Amino acid sequence: MKVRVLVENEPDRNPVYEVTPAHVRAAARRVPGVAGRLQLTYNDDPGAFHRLLKDAEVLLIGRNPGPGLAEAAPRLRWIQSMSAGVEKYLPHVPPGVRLTNASGVHGPKGGEYGMTAILMLNHRVPEYVQFQRERRWEQRWATTVAGKTVVVVGLGEIGAEVARLARRWGLRVLGVRRTARPHPAAHETYGPRDLARILPRADFLVAAAPATPDTRGLVGRRELDRLPPHAGVVNLGRAAVVDEAALCDKLRRGELRGAVLEVFDREPLPPDSPVWDVPNLVVSAHCGVDDAETYVPRCLDIFLDNARRYLARRPLRNLVDPALGY
């Protein structure tokens, strides 16, 4: 008997995120021996979601599945998310169902985008963008990035890749992670409670952490006030980790040199959001960490590897700990 898998696509999302049978065939060549034991149903009709869940043992999904899974999916045993952050999934996972995330999918693209943001801040691009809006020719000098210090909050796949690239550019990397355990990509590693103490050393602060009970508001007004005024801030993890209002206040008052934000309290940012006009802030639209070509293939590599483990009753990769939230 094949394992029944529901592949849930979104009807109006960009094709970058759509799982097709062609993707699965290609992934099966990279991770052989398991796709033949799965029976996949592809759906992109939200109205059919609960009906199709009735027989599903496994769910592959890239969005919050919403409430009602326990009733709609009595045979469900495992949900593979196509997202690394799963804070919105967690309240809806029925008891006894395992949730695995897509951590690792975003590493190369997200790390590169994070390093790009560090370089932009170093070369004062957010200020130039602001001057350009004001049609003002103003010169702002900078120095090369080597020898400066970056604090990276969160050493998951994205944060670790930012750290690796930053080291290659000669930056001093201070990592912050829940466990405070040393990490090969960081020169020094600290726990969340040390954050306020090390922030005065930061030329750059990069947040790349999941949204969990421990990380919400971790970079708050008090922490931002500890940064030197020439520092720049990047958030490419979850908006909840950085106090958006406090950061925007500080940028408006000129108390930070600039920021690059990829995630926001409210997404999409509405046209009348005051965030659009915050000086020295560069906004991107929550896809800077997603690689247009490799997103689905990398998700499917994790999924098929996990499916093999699932069939062999071995531990799953990227298993989310509901208590930690990632």
Add this chain to the structure above:
Amino acid sequence: MKVRVLVENEPDRNPVYEVTPAHVRAAARRVPGVAGRLQLTYNDDPGAFHRLLKDAEVLLIGRNPGPGLAEAAPRLRWIQSMSAGVEKYLPHVPPGVRLTNASGVHGPKGGEYGMTAILMLNHRVPEYVQFQRERRWEQRWATTVAGKTVVVVGLGEIGAEVARLARRWGLRVLGVRRTARPHPAAHETYGPRDLARILPRADFLVAAAPATPDTRGLVGRRELDRLPPHAGVVNLGRAAVVDEAALCDKLRRGELRGAVLEVFDREPLPPDSPVWDVPNLVVSAHCGVDDAETYVPRCLDIFLDNARRYLARRPLRNLVDPALGY
């Protein structure tokens, strides 16, 4: 007898470019044995320039010296420019006076800024900046930069450093230089006449060339039309090398993905310049290649090394060939 040197500063320029006795003392520790044989006069009064030139054998200057040198400076033998590009000096250098430039001063900072611009274009930052101006939440996906191709026009200190960094990031580097001779930082090297032929391969085009009779208009409308529509353009050398009007036209028509310009036909850009509003264009103010901390020290290292050569009647470094213009 000490050699008389006039150190000409500008009264209203940023201190980043000001040569002080403290700078010279520090440089003399790095390049010993020569400063004691020079008698330096510091001037920042343009009205006194010609009078002070009367006794000068050497001139250290960071701006176009203007006409009248032959009459004002009968003993002048050597001008050390604090600029790498000297196209504005050349018409004013009296016969028999040598001109040396500051090539090498801009390498590390300029190369880093050029690589930053490549990464910005790769991650579609100019488009995001444009969407932000329009208060529009639009997603634009990208892939990592490795495996893409950059054409670097000019393999002087800045261009070579851009090429080196681009190789480190896994880009394919096609260099374009007057001689077409191979360069260790480029995978392939071409002459200016090959440019139009190789441009269809470019994901990025970086211009880092001096303004000379050979380079003026080198990247014209015809060349820009050969770029694929997803390509991005960077100019951090001299404005005259890239047809600014043609580039802006193409950006307005959406025929290129974006551009980062550091140099302009008219500087400072006046408030009513149409360039400020060109879509998907990021403007910086002609100091992205200047390192705030090392600019004057590096100029003085070249100057003192050259002064030693001058006193020993050995060939000078960075000697400008008036026929080539650099």
